[in-house]
Every structure is written in C-alpha cells, then in structure tokens.
Amino acid sequence: MDIESTLISKYNKAVPRYTSYPTVPHWQSKVPTQNEWLQAMKKAYDDAPGISLYIHLPFCEALCTYCGCNKRITKNHGVEQPYIDAVLKEWSIYRAQFDTKPLIKELHLGGGTPTFFSPSELERLLSSILDDCIIDPDHEFSFEAHPNSTNRDHLSSLYDLGFRRISIGVQDVSPEILKAINRQQTCEEVRDLTQWSREIGYTSVNYDIIYGLPFQKPINVSDTAEFIAEMKPDRIAFYSYAHVPWKSASQRAFTIDDVPSGKSKSELYELGRRLLEAEGYEAIGMDHFCLTEEALNQSYKAGKMHRNFMGYTSNYTKCCIALGASSIGDSWDMYVQNEKHVETYQEVVNEGRLPIVKGHQLTATEMNMRKHILNLMCKDKTSWPSISKDAIAIAPFLPNLDEMVEDGLVRYEHNTIEISDKGKYFIRNICASIDPIFQNTKSENPMFSKAI
Numbered sequence: 001m002d003i004e005s006t007l008i009s010k011y012n013k014a015v016p017r018y019t020s021y022p023t024v025p026h027w028q029s030k031v032p033t034q035n036e037w038l039q040a041m042k043k044a045y046d047d048a049p050g051i052s053l054y055i056h057l058p059f060c061e062a063l064c065t066y067c068g069c070n071k072r073i074t075k076n077h078g079v080e081q082p083y084i085d086a087v088l089k090e091w092s093i094y095r096a097q098f099d100t101k102p103l104i105k106e107l108h109l110g111g112g113t114p115t116f117f118s119p120s121e122l123e124r125l126l127s128s129i130l131d132d133c134i135i136d137p138d139h140e141f142s143f144e145a146h147p148n149s150t151n152r153d154h155l156s157s158l159y160d161l162g163f164r165r166i167s168i169g170v171q172d173v174s175p176e177i178l179k180a181i182n183r184q185q186t187c188e189e190v191r192d193l194t195q196w197s198r199e200i201g202y203t204s205v206n207y208d209i210i211y212g213l214p215f216q217k218p219i220n221v222s223d224t225a226e227f228i229a230e231m232k233p234d235r236i237a238f239y240s241y242a243h244v245p246w247k248s249a250s251q252r253a254f255t256i257d258d259v260p261s262g263k264s265k266s267e268l269y270e271l272g273r274r275l276l277e278a279e280g281y282e283a284i285g286m287d288h289f290c291l292t293e294e295a296l297n298q299s300y301k302a303g304k305m306h307r308n309f310m311g312y313t314s315n316y317t318k319c320c321i322a323l324g325a326s327s328i329g330d331s332w333d334m335y336v337q338n339e340k341h342v343e344t345y346q347e348v349v350n351e352g353r354l355p356i357v358k359g360h361q362l363t364a365t366e367m368n369m370r371k372h373i374l375n376l377m378c379k380d381k382t383s384w385p386s387i388s389k390d391a392i393a394i395a396p397f398l399p400n401l402d403e404m405v406e407d408g409l410v411r412y413e414h415n416t417i418e419i420s421d422k423g424k425y426f427i428r429n430i431c432a433s434i435d436p437i438f439q440n441t442k443s444e445n446p447m448f449s450k451a452i
C-alpha cells in the first residue's frame with residue numbers, strides 16, 4: 001500500500017482521535033454533580049456488573065519534550081505517599097456505593113510514569129483496593145512502564161498482584177532522536193525489561209513507538225523496527241506524533257521545520273508498517289499492530305474489540321471508574337474528568353469529595369453516534385436500519401463520504417459504511433466526516449492534532 005500525496009494533502013486536517021465520543025473539547029459546560037455521577041456509575045455497574053479501573057499516576061523524573069500527556073515532573077519521591085493516600089481516599093468514595101465487594105475486570109495504571117512509584121507504594125495502593133474486590137477470572141491488568149524507572153521488583157510485585165500485561169515506552173531506539181526529545185533511556189534498558197517480563201511470566205508485552213517525532217528520519221524508523229524484530233513484543237502501539245504546542249508547552253521547543261509532516265510523515269508510517277508486517281504483525285484498529293495469536297488480535301477478528309479511555313481492549317465494561325488527577329470516568333451515558341492540578345486534586349479528595357471538574361451527559365442521539373464511531377474504530381465497519389433514528393442522525397452527513405468513496409477509502413451501500421485497507425490510515429477523518437458534533441462546531445482555536 002502506498003499512500004498517495006494527493007490524499008495526504010487532502011485529508012491532513014485537525015480531527016479528533018475519538019478516545020471518547022463526544023470528545024472532551026465538545027463536552028457540555030454543565031458539570032455533573034457528584035451524586036449524578038455516582039448514580040450513573042452505579043447504574044452502569046448494575047446493568048453489566050464489572051469495573052474497568054484506571055489509575056492515573058502523574059509523576060515523571062524528567063520531561064520528554066514531545067510528551068502530550070498529563071504529567072508532573074519532579075525528582076522528589078516524597079510526593080508518592082500523599083498521592084497514594086489521596087487515590088485510596090477517592091476509591092473509598094466509590095467503594096461505599098457497593099453493598100458487597102465489586103467485581104474488577106480491567107485495571108490499568110497510566111501516567112505520567114506509574115513506575116515512578118516504589119514497588120511498595122504500588123503494592124500498598126493496589127492491595128488496599130483489590131483485597132476488597134472480586135477479581136474476574138478473565139481479568140486484564142496492565143501498566144505503562146518507563147524503561148528508565150522500572151526495575152525487576154516492580155515487575156514481580158505487580159505480577160503477584162495479577163498484572164500480566166506490560167506496556168513499555170520505547171518511542172524510537174536511535175540515540176540522536178532520544179536525545180533530541182530528552183528521553184532518557186537506552187536499548188539495554190528496554191531489552192532487560194522485556195526479558196525480565198517474560199521470565200517473570202507476563203503474557204503480553206506491548207511497545208509504544210511513535211512516527212513523526214521531531215527530527216525523525218526513515219533510518220530511525222528502520223532501526224526501531226530492527227530492534228522490534230529482535231525483541232518480538234506481542235503488541236505495538238505505533239502512534240502518530242501529536243503536535244499540540246498550544247496544550248504541551250515543551251513541544252514549543254520544536255519549530256514546524258523540525259517536525260515531519262504530510263508526505264514525509266506518512267512515509268515514516270508506511271515504512272514502519274511495511275517492516276512490522278514483514279515481521280508478522282497485523283494492523284488492527286487505529287495505530288495498533290499485533291502478532292496473530294495476541295488476545296487483542298483474536299478479539300478484533302471476532303468483532304469483539306472495544307475502545308475506551310485506556311485505548312483498545314478485548315474487555316467490554318460499561319462502568320469505567322478513573323482515579324487520580326486528570327483521569328476520565330465513563331458510565332456509557334456520562335463522562336467525568338478529575339481536576340488536573342495534583343495539589344488541588346489531593347485537597348478536594350482529602351475533604352471527602354470527588355474532584356470532578358468536567359463532564360458530559362450523553363443524549364440518546366450521542367449514544368447512538370458513539371456506537372457507530374466505535375464500530376468504525378474497532379470493526380472497520382458500521383451499519384444501521386434504513387428506518388431508524390440512526391439513519392436520521394447520519395443522513396445529513398453522508399454526502400461527506402462521497403469524496404472518500406471516490407478516493408477508495410470507504411465503501412458505502414445499503415446503510416453500511418466499510419473502511420478499506422487504504423482507508424484505515426484515514427480512520428479519524430472518516431469518523432469526523434459523519435460526526436454531527438464535529439461537523440457543526442467551528443472553532444477559532446486549535447482543538448485537535450492533525451490526522452497525519
């Protein structure tokens with residue numbers, strides 16, 4: 001597959017990444033109250049028992065200048081204990097909503113850098129929560145590991161708590177790129193982490209890698225692919241570098257000339273994709289590559305893959321509870337986001353309140369639309385009955401697909417939209433083209449990263 005330059009210039013627009021629908025910039029201004037959210041969360045749990053728990057651990061020792069995540073840079077490890085205390089206090093508010101031990105299906109530690117925390121603090125956090133829950137026999141527990149701060153004790157402690165998936169932040173292996181983005185790590189650290197994970201018994205190792213990083217050239221992508229061929233992680237998240245300098249001040253260190261864009265960026269993607277496929281990885285959904293036997297690949301092929309704030313998952317849970325600064329909870333019909341500022345987050349929680357600062361109550365039409373966006377993101381296809389509310393909601397935007405049909409990105413017939421192989425690269429554009437909220441909202445300010 002070769003992505004033509006004309007398509008790249010045509011579709012290289014700022015569009016959402018759809019980790020939620022509606023996406024955060026399109027949430028309403030009215031913030032749900034604590035009671036409204038707790039009721040929505042509990043109803044979601046009662047409808048389909050099982051919790052996906054996300055815990056945001058925001059600290060990192062050094063700032064990677066390309067980073068777009070919510071993080072706090074510090075070398076002071078004195079922050080660990082008060083932060084964990086606050087997260088446990090926040091959890092106690094949720095726990096009080098359940099008369100009996102709730103069922104945990106999925107648990108993800110994200111950041112920031114979860115392994116900034118010592119193994120003993122992580123153990124204190126997780127055993128306090130998990131000892132008072134029922135853990136689903138098919139649970140999926142995963143965490144994000146920075147190679148520079150993760151040691152063997154982290155791996156063993158988390159394994160003993162039920163973690164079987166590790167996601168390692170690799171990004172690129174070339175020393176000059178790592179230096180340019182101030183990413184302090186070595187290939188040896190990634191190699192050790194991968195090997196220890198396998199020795200200890202982790203069943204899935206994911207690498208996060210990025211194309212389009214500042215100064216990145218094809219040789220850097222091929223060196224990274226060569227390293228991958230040697231280490232054979234089970235899964236790869238091959239992210240497009242999101243250049244969002246209005247949100248991430250450290251990205252202002254790069255000028256637009258430093259950052260590959262348009263054709264030069266898509267060439268990095270094409271090269272990476274070709275090399276990964278030659279190693280037996282299969283592209284699934286947006287950004288992801290998996291070995292054939294990987295669980296996520298199996299669930300994709302069975303049409304069961306799901307996407308939530310934690311990314312792609314093979315577990316569908318209606319009730320997503322999120323703890324920690326900036327994290328986002330989801331009850332299927334309501335989203336809430338926590339305060340981002342660490343000290344304010346802790347203060348509010350220590351007063352016994354949930355630190356909700358944003359949220360959105362989905363309308364029935366939005367919930368329907370969310371289903372179609374998720375279908376496109378997870379199954380490459382969606383359809384609806386000809387006489388239905390869905391048909392009425394989508395109809396005004398269908399002409400937006402005409403050009404994409406002509407360009408061979410999608411097929412549209414009999415109320416079914418199906419994304420072609422070529423179209424998978426433009427999945428965000430395809431979703432945006434039928435998204436009523438995106439189409440009807442015009443903003444002077446930048447909101448989203450470019451599609452390519």
Ligand SMILES: C[S@@+](CC[C@H](N)C(=O)[O-])C[C@H]1O[C@@H](n2cnc3c(N)ncnc32)[C@H](O)[C@@H]1O
Binds near residue numbers: 147
């Ligand atoms: C919270 S970090 C992972 C954990 C740990 N802090 C680390 O860096 O290894 C999550 C992932 O987001 C991705 N990421 C961060 N900033 C990004 C950006 N501007 N564009 C694309 N991906 C980005 C990186 O691949 C990173 O591994």
Ligand code: SF4
Binds near residue numbers: 060064068069112
């Ligand atoms: S990429 Fe990871 S380690 Fe680097 S600043 Fe962002 S969250 Fe922290």
